[in-house]
Amino acid sequence: MGCADVVAVQYPGRQDRRGERALTSVAGLVGGVREALRGWDDLPLVLFGHSMGAVVAFELARVLRGEGAQPLGLIVSGRRSAAVCGDGRVHVLGDDALVEEVRVLSGTDPGLLGDREVLSMVLPALRADFEAVETYRYVPDAAGGVPLSCPLTVFTGSADPRVGVQEAMAWRELTEGVFSLRVFPGGHFYLGGQVAEVCEAVAENIRVFTGTRVQASAGG
Template sequence: MADTHAAVGSWIRRFHPAPDAPTRLVCLPHAGGSAPFFFPVSRTLSPAVDVLAVQYPGRQDRRAEPCVDDLGELADLVTRELRGWLDRPIMLFGHSMGATLAFEVARRLEQEGTVPLGLFASGRRAPSRHRDERVHLADDDGLLADLKRLSGTNSQVLGDDEMVRMILPAVRSDYRAAETYRYRPGPPLSCPIVALTGDDDPHVTMEEARAWSEHTAADFSLRVYPGGHFYLNTHAAAVIGVISGHIAGRVATG
């Protein structure tokens, strides 16, 4: 059984261990993101929910490790790490690239006999909705311009040349993973999906967000918030409320 330290192996961050919680929430970051992005979620939901945040290779304390630039491979690795955390029901929350990754992890878990209580897909079009995006092929200036456009990384970090050099390899790798991902047709998930999006997100149209409904045989709902790609920075409390309500409902009916 996994221990109660904040860092559990190299992949999992458990900032506020909640060993008595009836459910776990697995959080998967956006392209260029890292596990601490979900520290506030963990702090708010604990001890009612045991929150696990995934730390991808190639950033922060894992920056010496090779990045994984294939979403399928990354899903395989994350699924492997989660096998030791399935002693209680889990839900998955992913933002942007993390939403597609969460979907692929859910697929793998269901194939192995574990149906999550739900999938929260934030700031990402449905897997079956493809766009021809090639930002990962741009030079460093082009990559930075996209980061600034989305406002997903602290502007102080983007103004620090040394910090930028440290994060760009991971950012480019994540962009490559997200942009080269191709949906493989298959049966819909058995778990409910909640799609969350900003009404001014350049990466997600309302049709692309609603299309998540095609990927579940269970319940689907769409939540729309004012804002762009990182709408959840402004609406964190509301998003956490949606997560809490969904978990409470699933636990009550389970």
């Protein structure tokens, strides 16, 4: 039975990095993650990203491919294709409008959204996230080719208010590798209600990407 080490990304501006300034561009986030991963350059890598993290993972995969170290596979979740641009302006709106958008996505305890002290701590990072994803624009490769050749899997929630199934399917245009889509019941943060199922789906994809058996675990 094989195993995989999970390396979680912690962006600046939150939790144990709350004293650092939050980044407001996908390029900046990608650069930080790339530097953090240099200690694992000699190991096979599978990338997973949810929501904004899906775009970060995709652009990181492009950087790695350019360095001759493309990941074994990419799993993106809760995000329409990077090539589908939006016109969101939540990041320039007032705090109440930003909180309402977070409420629509249903990823935060409603009680916390009404706590002004808590909001004062988390809103700067949330606003930075919205700015990063809303100002992101996919730039095709200069040579005009497909940006990736690794397998690409998309997870999405059946009732995600911001990602339609066709928008999720559009990721298939961004790789020459095997493409697959899995729709889970739930909204944008479908993961929280079915952690074991999502972990097993990730493990199954790693098994396919690597040709080895990987044990899924929903533990911390």
